[in-house]
Amino acid sequence: MGTGEPTPGALREFHDRLVEAYGPQRWWPTQDDHNPRFEILVGAVLTQHTAWTNVEIAIAALREAGPLTAEALLAHDDLPALIRRAGPHNVKARRLRALCEWFVARGGFEAISQLDTATLRRELLALHGIGHETADVILLYAFSRPAFVADAYAFRIMERYDWSSGARNYERLRNRIEAVGPVDDAPFYDELHALIVAHAKARCHKSRPDCGACALAMRCPQRGVETTRSSRSRS
Ligand code: SF4
Secondary structure, three states, rough: OOOOOOOOHHHHHHHHHHHHHHHEEEEEOOOOOOOOHHHHHHHHOOOOOOHHHHHHHHHHHHHHHOOHHHHHHHHOOOOOHHOOHHHHHHHHHHHHHHHHHHHOOHEEEEEEEEOOHHHHHHHOOOOOOOHHHHHHHHHHHOOOOOOOOOOOHHHHHHHHOOOOOOOOOOOHHHHHHHHHHHOOOOOHHHHHHHHHEEEEEEOOOOOOOOOOOOOHHHHOOHHHHHHHHHHHHOO
């Protein structure tokens, strides 16, 4: 059955079926539960194109080297070496520095929290190395703003679910989902993103999705799934 257009009820059902299948996810994973917000900023940059286990190692190295604050990170001469386990370390060190400089110049969490969501998103997107996905992860998890993270997992599942088609466009999918999502309900988007990641890893694999055991199968037209299978068998 094709669904085509997401509706408030259909998005809620999509979310609820995934909660039923995987349980509450309670992201974002941090090492310091008492002061997690700056760690979320750091993790959002370090996780770009990098497995989370390597991000955790890099964050642990930063913690060992000193307090996890913007000022301390800016003072590390050896920042690239400290985060070397998290992928291209020179590139990510430049991105982290840009984020920290902005954070300090803007007056830290208290002052930045006064910004409205559109302004905050715009300022994050203007920073070196911060793209749409990283900006929305920061908005959602560090500043509790309702934002849909339209990452590659979301595109994969929503294309198959028939809620996204054509050339991938981050802002189009984000706006489409937010238009039918609950207003001012950051916890909903927080769980939705985490559940999408869980579902992509557990069932809706890039190749050969496990549709037979999928909690969304009743409503999913599985668009493109046969193409994926036949192109694999041809290769
Ligand atoms: S039915 Fe298959 S294609 Fe659709 S969401 Fe589930 S695993 Fe993915």
